[in-house]
Amino acid sequence: MSSSLLIEIEQQITRIGYSLCILIGNIGGIMSLFVFLQRSIRRNPCGLYFIAYVIINMMYINFTIVLAVLSSLFNINPSIQSSIFCRIQFYISFILAIIPSYLLVMASVDRSFASSSNVHTRSKSNRRFAIFMIGIICIFWILFHLHSFFTIDIQLLYGTQVCTYFQGFPAAFVSYYNLVCIGIIPFLLMIGFGIQISINIRQIRLNPNRSQNNRRLIVLLVIQIIIYIILRLPTSLYLVYKEITKSNIKSSNQLIIEQFIQSVVYFCQFIQISISPLLNLIIKTFRYELKQALNKIIRKYNPIHPIQIPSNV
Structure with a gap:
């Protein structure tokens, strides 16, 4: 495959693929909030994690991905014109990229508590603890990423001005940070608690008295974790790979190929962020909750013609 073809595909991914991510992500996010803000779900601690998860994902979509599309389609890139904006953009993107991962981890923790056969363990699943942990997660990562203002600026790389972190220790730190904090730790925690949830699901199936909402949220969470890990x-x-080969001498063609691979893997990450809200609609009950939420809105503004919801849904 020629280098020019790779560059063209990369440009189309940025223009068309990213634009679709913005559209799908916003539509899915709004639909999910209609469901999760229903009283029966928002009172559930896992529902609170999902609400925060969807909101922050939408913020990421409408900030980071939108800026990437503006840069590609309209050549509007304030990050290479203002050093302050460059640092602020990286800072906000870092925060919005990592917080949803740990909200998903905490949702896994909550469902492992809620699905436990031990009464004391189940009592740890409560709204107060969920609100506290959402606040702690946000505050911690907001403070942790203050390093962005000292390690990132506009630089000249390969004859092009880019907004990126300084070479040397800052670059290595960010690479290992991304690998460990966004990659390894969330993956291991999600897999570990996912296994525990799977074990607990078997016990729930044997106990018909458990809440239906708990089981539905567990199934939804397992689906979210699987898609998260894959993408x-x-x-x-x-x-x-990038960290291992950073000291290797690379040809221009190899650099183009690596840039293409980088675009593809980040596109996979954007896909996960965008489609995660729509995954909620896989569950039949959530589709029903969405119909009910829309029905309430239509009844409020047009009480004559409400949506007729089939009784067998």
């Missing part, structure tokens, strides 16, 4: 794993693997 985020390529990014972590690429970061490992």
